Amino acid sequence: MDSPLRIATTKQLHRSASEAGFDAFCLPELPSFDFNRDLAQRRNDGPAMKKFLEENQIELVVDFNTEALTLVQSPDKPTELMLATAALRIPYVACYLDPVTSTMANVPWADHWHLLESHDWVKWIWETAHSDELKRLGLPNILTMPMAATNEDFNTDPLPEPDPGPVIAFMGHPASSWFKSGQTVTSDSIVPGLTAAAVHADMPDLAFHNIYYDLYNFAEPPLPSDDRAIRAQKSGQYFNDKFFYNAYLAIKQRDRFAKFLKMKLGDAFELVGDHWGETHGLKHTPRVWDMKQLHERMRRVPICLNLMKGCLESGLNIRHFEITSHGGFMLTYETPELAANFEIGKECAVFHDEQELLEKIRYYIAHDDERREIAAAGQRRTLKEHLYSHRFKTLVGLLQKAGMLRGGEGNPAKQVSPAVNTSTAEIPLPSPTRLPVQEV
Helix, strand or coil, X not given: CCCCCEEEECHHHHHHHHHCCCEEEXXXXXXXXXXXXXXXXXXXXXXXXXXXXXHCCCCEEEEECCXXXXXXXXXXXCCCEEEHHHHCCCCEEXXXXXCHHHCCCCCCHHHHHHHHCCCCEEEEECCHHHHHHHHHCCCCCEEECXXXXXXXXXXXXXXXXXXXXXXXXXXXXXXXXXXXXXXXXXXXXXXXXXXXXXXXXXXXXXXXXXXXXXXXXXXCCCXXXXXXXXXXXXXXXXXXXXXXXXXXXXXXXHHHHHHHHXXXXXXXXXXXXXXXXXXXXXXXXXCCXXXXXXXXXXXXXXXXXXXXXXXXXXXXXXXXHHHHHCCCCEEEECCCCHHHCCCECCCEEEECCHHHHHHHHHHXXXXXXHHHHHHHHHHHHHHXXXXXXXXXXXXXXXXXXXXXXXXXXCECCCCCXXXXXXXXXXXXXXXXXXXXXXXX
């Protein structure tokens, strides 16, 4: 009988990988374990990561964002760099919680984009709209799969009686990165974003990349024949032009409802998070850092409100799975992919505008038994289908089918298929010259 696959992953996902039936290892906590660190730090971390992977005979690395992405010298070309995982022919999967642009902030965009073009790196994206735009921009190995709840000891007892106080709470921050003072955006990027917002108001099924490239031809997407620097420049311009569209979504899907409920309900609505005062002048409770305490509050507040960030066009965020896994009653702004994951009206409740939001709050406060039934059904669905242990099984199956892991059909012992693994992940400067190791 084959031994379990050996997977290295983050502390948050270790139990999930283990409960999925795999031999799980926690990735080492390196001195600069930060998904925004620069190339020099990632190169310094490379030898330690490579040693850990070798000593533990790791066959797959599953990471959050890009915390564990490290670099080593290429064994064939010592003056060039490659992913530490690629040097050992180990598939590297980064599960993104936000867009790819939200990580590696201290890495020059041209280098970041070239790394993303690596075939040795599987990018796990949580929604179809972002996945499709990355494919349109030319990135390989894009895997579309929702986020999930991390495995833990869940309380499945009936919901307790609510604490006195707020009847509804939202746990999250405003879109402060878009609306903070001193934000500078060039005027030529205003038109594409506002045009896309106007089109989306009338045709909500169109994603930004469809509007940008197909409907209005604002630019040409990166082409395989383009120079690497040109591909990076085109992708960077695309995301810059999307700025105002993201700001529009931030207001449409999140900030407006927080402000509206504070105005209408006062202290009966609780904002749990930071920056609401400085951004919108709203009274709020500071962020709860203790996750056990936060999850218990999700259970005890009668209605747990879920609002989307401006980076989300079609999919679900992490709160969909956190609220339901811990048995909270979720009232959420509807997104296109919600119905594929939860039965609306039976496992969660949705709203579309301010009037419906107030109506749903009044209804579910007055119908306590129905609210509890929906919360219990939502928890059953998530614990049955939406834990990271479920995602690990799906992920491994897909990688085996692609020939990237042992255990696949007709491929009992391979790790990375040459047909899939075609890149050496060398990191050039924006110019045609290579990036010498000593410059990193």
